[in-house]
Amino acid sequence: MQRRFDRLDEVWPAGLGRRLGAMLYDGLLVLAIWIVIAALHLAVVRLVLGVPAEQVGVGAAQVLSLRLLMALGAFVFFAFFWTRGGMTLGMQAWRLRVQTRDGCSITALQALQRFLVATISLAAFGLGYLWILLDDEKRSWPDIVSNTRVVVLPKRR
Secondary structure, three states, X not given: OOOEOOOHHHXXXXXXXXXXXXXXXXXXXXXXXXXXXXXXXXXXXXXXXXXXXXHOOOOHHHHHHHHXXXXXXXXXXXXXXXXXXXXXXXXHHOOEEEEEOOOEOOOHHHHHHHHHHHHHHHHOOOHHHXXXXXXXXXXXXXXXXXXXXXXXXXXXX
8 A cells, every 4th residue: 555755845856966875775785685695595506406516506597596586686675665665775874765756655566667677777877867967857767667756855853
């Protein structure tokens, strides 16, 4: 269920610098998640499937399964925070929130759209995020495609 945020008249569109700061924080958190996923994947391959040490990481099935698990882990991290309160841990540190255009928390579909387009935006050498500098509303490609926006929250009183 979507939640309506309050104090909507006190927020403003987030610029590139704040977003990059939040991305750096969240990138480190995702890296930690990936390390745990890789360790668990290795344990399953070695202990459950009985693959010898010299065969670990050999073959398309092992590589593809690890990549899919890492992508799923990253998506679950972002979707969980975005759909609940609109903020990942990095976004909280930089006082950012993702929300719908009318000020509600985003849906799981919007989170999936944001995640997929963010991946493309980063793969295109960050062009999807540099778009913020050209857009009048400071929207990135993930914002445009998912019909959401990232806003800066006022300091707490």
